[in-house]
Amino acid sequence: MFTNKETFKKVFCNRLEMLSGKSFSESTSRDHYNTLGSLVREYISSNWIQTNEKYRSSKQKQVYYLSIEFLLGRLLGNNLINLGINQIVEEGLLELGIDIKNIEEAEADAGLGNGGLGRLAACFLDSLASLNLPGHGCGIRYKHGLFDQKIIEGYQVEYPEQWLRHGNVWEIRKSDQAAEISFWGEVESFYHEGKLKFRHVNAEKITAVPYDIPVIGYGTESVNTLQLWNAEPSPFPHNKNILEYKRETEAVSEFLYPDDTHDDGKILRLKQQYFLVSASLQSILRNYKSTHGSLEDLHNGVAIHINDTHPVLAVPELMRILMDEEGMGWYEAWQVTTKTISYTNHTTLSEALEKWPIYIFKPLLPRIFMIVEEINERFCKELWKLYPGDWNRIENMAVIAHGVVKMAHLAIVGSYSVNGVAKLHSEILKKREMKLFYEVYPDKFNNKTNGITHRRWLLKANPQLAALLTETIGNDWIYEPKSLLELKNYRYDPTILERLYDVKISRKEILAKRILAQTGIKVDPYSIFDVQVKRLHEYKRQLLNVLHIMYLYNRMKEDSSFTFHPRTFIFGAKASPGYYYAKKIIKLINSVAEKVNSDKQTSEFLKVIFIENYRVSIAEDIFPAADVSEQISTASKEASGTGNMKFMMNGALTIGTLDGANIEIKDAVGDENIFTFGLKAEEVLHYYQNGGYYSNEYYYHDKRISKVLEQLINGHFPETEGDFEAIYDSLLTQNDQYFVLRDFASYVAAQEQVNDAYQDRSKWLEKSLLNIAHSGYFSSDRTIREYAKHIWKIDS
Template sequence: MFSSVPEFKEAYIRKLEMAYGTNFEESSRREQFQTLGILIREYVSKNWIKTNEMYRTSGKKQVYYLSIEFLLGRLLRHNLMNLGVEDVVGKGLKELGIELDDLEEFEADAGLGNGGLGRLAACFLDSLASLSLPGHGCGIRYKHGLFEQTIVDGYQVELPEQWLKHGHVWEVRKGDEAEEIPFWGEVESTVENGRLVFKHINAEIVTAVPYDMPVLGHHNKTVNTLRLWDAEPSKFTANTDILKYKKETEAICEFLYPDDTHDEGKILRLKQQYLLVAASLRAITKSFKKKNRSILELHEHTSIHINDTHPALAVPELMRILMDDEGLGWDEAWHLTVNTLSYTNHTTLSEALERWPVRIFKTLLPRIYMIVEEINERFCKGLWDRYPGDWNRIENMAIIAHDEVRMAPLSIVGSHSINGVAKLHTDILKEREMNLYYQIFPERFNNKTNGITHRRWLMKANPRLTDLITDSIGPDWVNDTMQLEKLLQFRDSSFLEKMAEIKHGNKERLASRILEKTGIAVDPHSIFDVQVKRLHAYKRQLLNVLHIMYLYNRIKENPHYDMYPRTFIFGAKASPGYYFAKKVIKLINSVADKVNHDPEVNKKMKVVFLENYRVSLGEEIFPAADVSEQISTASKEASGTGNMKFMMNGALTVGTLDGANVEITELVGRENIFLFGLSAAEVLEYQRNGGYHAQEYYHYDRRIRTVVDQLVNGFFPDTYNEFTEIYDSLLASNDQYFVFRDFSSYADIQEEIGRQFGDQTAWNKKSLINIAKSGFFSSDRTILEYADDIWHAEPVIIK
């Protein structure tokens, strides 16, 4: 791109003056950031065009990854790194009096996701491009994303996420490729040439407009595409209430995950999901037809992947396109649909498996409902033929039942592959949650353990550690992360000292950020114990904070209690309508206030809640962590990816044998991870047969009784009845996620962590082993498994 610093400086200044009509000396920092972004995007456009042309002419299969979330983070430095020009650009800017770090601060995290689902999708896009695989993302261009979180008096307050306030330098609007998407209306059926034909009439039309973003491969010429759809008003009819129609249309892409506790929110979510699916599939099939291939070959040249159930409407929409637009019969269309679509399940929580009321679905999407109804009828008839008279089985497996359309069964029945995202998760799906479907389609079920892109979470986030690794084992590990295992030869060397020095520097930087953002001074020599993730009851931030309350009580009872100093760091957003989760955030902040202002206690521990947790903040946190909290109730976390990011940066995991923690344990050995609590089998046994009584733990364990009573006895000043819901969830509702049951073993393992951290040499060896074994969790490995086993996609090398 730029072979020298002078070449970059000349191109940069010329571009800035052309873009803004001002000389460099008078330009603002934001203009300087925008200029750099424009310069990069225009440069990669050549390879972007070339990539698309190669894909059109190669005949290789194209992969389209449909996801409601893509949590990208900032792209400026990531793109510079992938292009291999970060050093040249950094030096050139420095000679112009600009720090690249300062420019990066002007880039907002794209508000396109919330948690692990969206970050996984972003990592997958990075791996697809870096492996030269023809794979593209399809999502929604949310104007405000989820929300920007601020903490006021300990409470979460949601503000609109203004990530598009200054535009988005990486996107290109493709108005000429817009698609018209119908909602409401009726379906008219007629017979034409002896064939039944369906037409969607009197519909309200919304225009889906694509915005394309380049996805750069690492040190190659591949530039794939993330296509994001925005909803805009379309043609008006004479009877249209224009203001109402415009408001409802623009609301479709306003926010990620509208509150669906009422019908208005349900309609909005369903509109989002159909807009994503319908616009994407229409564009995909149009692109396919331009290659002059028979539509009957669609599945041979196209793979469409459903990331969780949000894009499940891909099943009936593809059927609609093949039958209504392409004139195929049901059997031909169904064969193509099943063999084109594949589905990833991300949960074992029944409440997370989407279902929609028929009364809303049928009226909003009348033609799609007719197709879903027919899919259900045919599937249930097949079940009846196989299990005659077994109404209970059919009721449990039906796609439409109890006046609801069930999206997980729709995805399973309409896809040729159903995968879980960790060994344990896939086993639970096959043996329990989806066992009835597994009995019907055993060949469809498979496992693809999640991964993360080491290019962002190690190379970008932790450059000093990256340099140390490369200096020690050479650069080949970047393209083959399994070579990180070569680091094991340095368990007894100065490498450990250098690694510890880098960790301490990362902790000092995070401590400075904490002081800047919260006013809390934390000790970088203390254990940085971190739990950052979406806030949900099953992830058990509550267990963590109750244990901190126990430690507080212990220090107050015995000020001489010997405890290795510890800094507890939290980051989490709670969904706006998730009342319980928001109470847990308030509790964490109340505990932090109590601990941090008590001079007897704050010498031994501090508690920090970092507001508005996001990718760019995660890039500062993961390299600085000593302890990674992965403490979900066993069997509830499908995989987790935060556990992998911490591991890759040398933090040691404290966790249950849940999700990918199982595979981390297998890789590093039980001596290099801190395990506690119930197993998945024990949790499932309790849920099947009962036998768990939270009241018994409350009465017989003084530690538990004390901290639980403190929720409601005035221990926290000015919080009258504030934590009653948490108190009731533990006692009146019998502690659904087994916080009491695991409390004792959690407290014991935390004490063990404090003891082991005192021996820094031994701790650093464990840290090194975790880094060395983390290569398995590269998303490159995961994507290659998807490409080989599910999509049957091959690389296309852009020359």
């Protein structure tokens, strides 16, 4: 059907009428999208079946990547590119009078993730398939994603995100492969053939139904699977109101990250996590047994990877299945489990290392809690042998202590590999956060620096730049991104540099058009596009960025001779619904934007844009347009970052702290091609451990700081009385936990360097070209090859 334009047009028109029940002239963009999506899915179906059959018949070792998030974005355009049929489709549709961009706009962003964690998982799936590696994703089919963000009078307002409102053309429901998940109830012990056994009785059961989505590799015949689980009622329990049971069941797969401020929300989150791992493990083990018979050598045929702590219940759940359903003893089951499961840690923030109260955990998952208790008991006995009498160490390392289950501890004890996601992050884990565990298990710890799929973030998102690269160095970079290093040979070529400039301007014009349509604000494509897009969190320090903008505005108002190259500051971020402080920062950004953008004296030089409802499809317009990439987290707090890599790959220059993968970017491009500032990680850690930081000193000794902070509370922003007192107090009364004021002067100086550097166009373009050239290392293909070789032991 995709061999040539004429065949495609004929098949497309026939399928359109058959699916929509409309004539071509009556059809809509959504009809066109559903038709094209169904054709693509049909086109790859034989490869999908053959890929799974190949894995089964060869008994090839497979990896299953368990993640609470998969931030896929739109799939149509990416799938067309990966299949190599995008040109035929685009030209054929054009001859039918259809612009493929309108079709792509009809596709909703899949509401399956929130930020970097979920986008990393999506990039990994793309690389696994493109490298012909046997790897699949396991997640939850959320009916609603995080939320749709609206900005109303500067405030974030959340609306339900409804990505499934019109169905999902890519998924296939597999109700015959459903699994049953048990909650509540009691554990009953009994003897069978002289052995003590346990069973979960009086449980409330729900059904997990899988929906499979194909993951199509670039230029290969491999089609892997993302399996998403939907929560549905089992036969209704006799002792419960039917409507209440139905509502509670469907809630399990209704929302990503339900509010866990209260116990009901905590119970729902823990339900989601167990639902994901239990359904996934039942499916994995069923498939494995069908080809291998016994589970004794499971680790030789399966690698189960848990992405952060959310799926850590895979450890006790695998133990439960092996013991209670397969009849293994504890020692045998523990050997299988700890050779099969590997774990990625994504944070150094203690609040992000999940801990579940026993009073919630034990009644909800009684058998799982018993197993976790036993894991803890045996682990603490091992520690006693290694460190007799050292109660303090054992208390700090225990899986269960002080009334909570510590999920990161369970992950480390129950896995064979623990990796960080950037060199600095992995070192901090070994030397500080997980130091005691590293001393016991030094061989478990390793680093795998994150990566992004260059096919999505360069080839698809920036076809103008991709075409220039291919014309300049050939297309090897698409298959082997390290080939981008050949661009270094053109760093002084004025023709290539000017063409690079033209590409950047064209992409800025595309983003400017979107900004005008969305906000009504006209921005100058020839201004510096300075961009910070990511989840809104205190440690990511959007606040530092906006305080600097306030300083620039103040200086321009005070000194009419002060000018700089026109700058457009662009923000995109969602704050978690219950994150009060983060929502105040969003309000501050919008209040600053309102004041700055409406001031005729300054608007020629300064614009501030907040793009609402930031998501993957918008990111595909933002990254190619950026000149400056804001990566300004408090050093030691950002595990890696992947936005920094996407900006770099599209030719933006980084202004950043020496944090996460910024350090590796700096090492790659050289000090002269990045702008760094602020405290180093060891200095931040020293302050945390020894004190000595007093934010008030910076307030009293730097007039720039005192002025912008006073403006938060003195009525500078009309109709915001009391809105920003929490920000003011956090910086002064609460001593500025993330060192915003300490790094302010250094940040201002680095921004002045950015401004000066941009004046020399050819030099700036040279820096930009070198960033692109070195970005190939940060492809997720490299990352996945490292996981495959050193952790999962899989090959194509």
